[in-house]
Amino acid sequence: MLTKAVESRELRDTAASPDIAGGASGTPLAAHKVIIIGGGIAGLACGCYLQMNGYKTEILEANPVPGGLCVAWDRGPYVFDGCLRWLVGTNPSSSLYRIWTELGAIGGRQIVEHGEFMRVEGADGQVLSLTSDLDRLARDLKRIAPEDSTLIDSLVRAARRCAPLDPLEKPLELMSGLEKTKLLVRCFPILLTIARWKNREFGAYLAAYRSPFLRQALMALVGDARMSALVLVMVLGWRSRKIAGYLAGGSRAFVNAIAGRYTGLGGVLRCDARAAGVIVENGRATGVRCADGTTFPATTVVSCADGRTTLFKMLEGRYLTRQLRYAYNHCEVFPALFQASLGVNRVFPEAPRDLSLQLSRPLIVDKTTRHDRLEVAVFGCDSGLCPAGKSILIVRFVGSFSYWSKLKQEQPGDYAFAKHKLLQEIVGILDQRFPGLASHVEHTDLATPATFERFTGNWEGSIQGWLPTPRVLGRRLPRTLPGLKDFYMAGHWVEPGGGLPWAALSGKYAAQMICARDKKVFVPTAA
Numbered sequence: 234m235l236t237k238a239v240e241s242r243e244l245r246d247t248a249a250s251p252d253i254a255g256g257a258s259g260t261p262l263a264a265h266k267v268i269i270i271g272g273g274i275a276g277l278a279c280g281c282y283l284q285m286n287g288y289k290t291e292i293l294e295a296n297p298v299p300g301g302l303c304v305a306w307d308r309g310p311y312v313f314d315g316c317l318r319w320l321v322g323t324n325p326s327s328s329l330y331r332i333w334t335e336l337g338a339i340g341g342r343q344i345v346e347h348g349e350f351m352r353v354e355g356a357d358g359q360v361l362s363l364t365s366d367l368d369r370l371a372r373d374l375k376r377i378a379p380e381d382s383t384l385i386d387s388l389v390r391a392a393r394r395c396a397p398l399d400p401l402e403k404p405l406e407l408m409s410g411l412e413k414t415k416l417l418v419r420c421f422p423i424l425l426t427i428a429r430w431k432n433r434e435f436g437a438y439l440a441a442y443r444s445p446f447l448r449q450a451l452m453a454l455v456g457d458a459r460m461s462a463l464v465l466v467m468v469l470g471w472r473s474r475k476i477a478g479y480l481a482g483g484s485r486a487f488v489n490a491i492a493g494r495y496t497g498l499g500g501v502l503r504c505d506a507r508a509a510g511v512i513v514e515n516g517r518a519t520g521v522r523c524a525d526g527t528t529f530p531a532t533t534v535v536s537c538a539d540g541r542t543t544l545f546k547m548l549e550g551r552y553l554t555r556q557l558r559y560a561y562n563h564c565e566v567f568p569a570l571f572q573a574s575l576g577v578n579r580v581f582p583e584a585p586r587d588l589s590l591q592l593s594r595p596l597i598v599d600k601t602t603r604h605d606r607l608e609v610a611v612f613g614c615d616s617g618l619c620p621a622g623k624s625i626l627i628v629r630f631v632g633s634f635s636y637w638s639k640l641k642q643e644q645p646g647d648y649a650f651a652k653h654k655l656l657q658e659i660v661g662i663l664d665q666r667f668p669g670l671a672s673h674v675e676h677t678d679l680a681t682p683a684t685f686e687r688f689t690g691n692w693e694g695s696i697q698g699w700l701p702t703p704r705v706l707g708r709r710l711p712r713t714l715p716g717l718k719d720f721y722m723a724g725h726w727v728e729p730g731g732g733l734p735w736a737a738l739s740g741k742y743a744a745q746m747i748c749a750r751d752k753k754v755f756v757p758t759a760a
């Protein structure tokens with residue numbers, strides 16, 4: 234259920250406090266109008282922070298509901314969650330917690346910490362629990378792979394060293410020389426560790442392990458051999474700090490809370506409004522033109538929609554830098570996913586929340602994709618997604634975006650049949666692992682890479698923007714464009730690595746930059 238506030242397609246500004254003067258071109262703040270394209274987490278966060286600082290804002294969201302990739306849908310009594318499995322920043326010891334608090338995102342909901350954050354099962358009955366306690370984790374890893382003890386020790390050491398890393402309070406663009414020097418001094422002790430792990434490709438790192446089962450387990454945790462090995466270090470570090478829990482109610486409750494905060498601050502959320510172009514006059518963004526011909530004048534435009542669509546379609550490729558061309562021509566994107574969701578009329582008290590399952594025969598997804606393992610998440614009623622006595626099983630795996638989107642477009646009947654077959658096969662696989670499951674399945678659903686692309690417009694159905702490879706991780710993409718004033722970009726396409734916290738942070742950073750442009754002190758407020 235949407236919050237009452239968001240149910241209304243247009244919500245008028247009722248509580249803005251535009252009592253501040255000043256602005257880029259001498260415009261009083263009360264007369265400023267910021268149009269934000271995209272009501273995903275980045276757009277909502279940007280809107281909230283600008284409203285907190287006295288700006289009038291309006292979010293144009295193409296879908297009937299806000300949230301973008303952070304989405305859930307109903308099937309009978311089950312809520313199939315298309316996103317949230319873990320949220321970095323669920324503990325007050327993380328600086329991200331403050332952001333979630335300011336955005337009203339957590340709002341008293343239960344935070345579930347899974348000490349065992351993944352269980353990995355091998356072909357010959359081997360089982361490995363991946364736990365957030367690093368001492369225990371090291372012991373368990375060494376138990377199954379004593380021959381890899383040196384590598385395990387160095388991994389755990391790096392996770393301990395990097396665990397305290399928190400994101401910057403403000404974007405680098407707004408930091409003074411002194412602030413940058415202080416940051417460098419603070420990070421100096423771990424810079425070498427970061428550099429060493431960041432520049433190593435995960436697949437190459439993994440190849441050094443002698444235990445095949447441990448290689449499989451670590452791969453299950455990271456998911457893609459092309460990523461930087463630092464991703465593994467950070468995942469273990471955040472888990473050890475217990476700052477990456479699960480928020481009961483999942484994606485829908487999370488998004489509705491932030492959307493409610495936004496409209497409560499006086500923001501206008503306009504759903505079913507698809508932006509087609511940014512209006513530019515005399516080198517300034519002065520509004521947004523929607524697909525239905527409606528125009529929205531603005532003194533500032535922030536795009537939190539897909540990066541490629543923004544740069545190449547809405548701005549017709551007129552403001553590209555060498556860096557942007559390079560990124561969009563050469564850098565890899567997070568692969569698109571399939572999500573099979575099952576609503577099951579029974580509980581699985583022995584099942585872990587996240588399970589990596591070895592398959593007895595590979596799952597053939599398409600001509601170029603087959604899997605020997607599947608990741609299965611099991612949600613009970615404590616997740617807030619299903620009633621007592623029932624469970625939801627979510628299986629996610631990678632597949633070819635081009636194959637499935639072409640099939641959907643050109644042969645919709647075959648697409649529907651292929652989906653049905655895949656879903657049947659997954660039910661069969663799960664029935665082997667959880668005997669009797671198939672006869673208790675009440676609702677099923679399969680979202681393909683084409684579904685994620687259709688729903689959010691993310692390039693190639695990417696679930697998190699850029700893939701954090703050694704080349705990309707830690708780099709920034711420009712938030713502003715040369716030759717175009719009063720225009721900003723936010724979202725996971727400007728923060729490589731992506732994910733909910735970085736989407737929110739990028740929205741906050743855009744708001745901070747707008748305040749700085751207007752010589753206004755940025756003041757966030759708690760919800």
Ligand SMILES: Cc1cc2nc3c(=O)[nH]c(=O)nc-3n(C[C@H](O)[C@H](O)[C@H](O)COP(=O)(O)OP(=O)(O)OC[C@H]3O[C@@H](n4cnc5c(N)ncnc54)[C@H](O)[C@@H]3O)c2cc1C
Nearest residue numbers: 271273274275295301302318319508696724725732733736
């Ligand atoms: C299956 C899955 C699981 C995930 N699990 C996690 C997790 O457990 N933890 C985590 O931290 N992250 C997770 N993520 C990643 C996270 O969901 C994303 O990184 C984050 O939501 C991106 O937010 P965003 O606002 O940058 O982009 P988006 O969510 O893509 O938002 C962009 C918005 O812009 C809108 N839009 C696009 N074009 C237009 C237009 N022309 N006009 C108007 N509006 C437009 C879209 O409809 C969308 O609402 C997951 C993602 C997926 C798909």
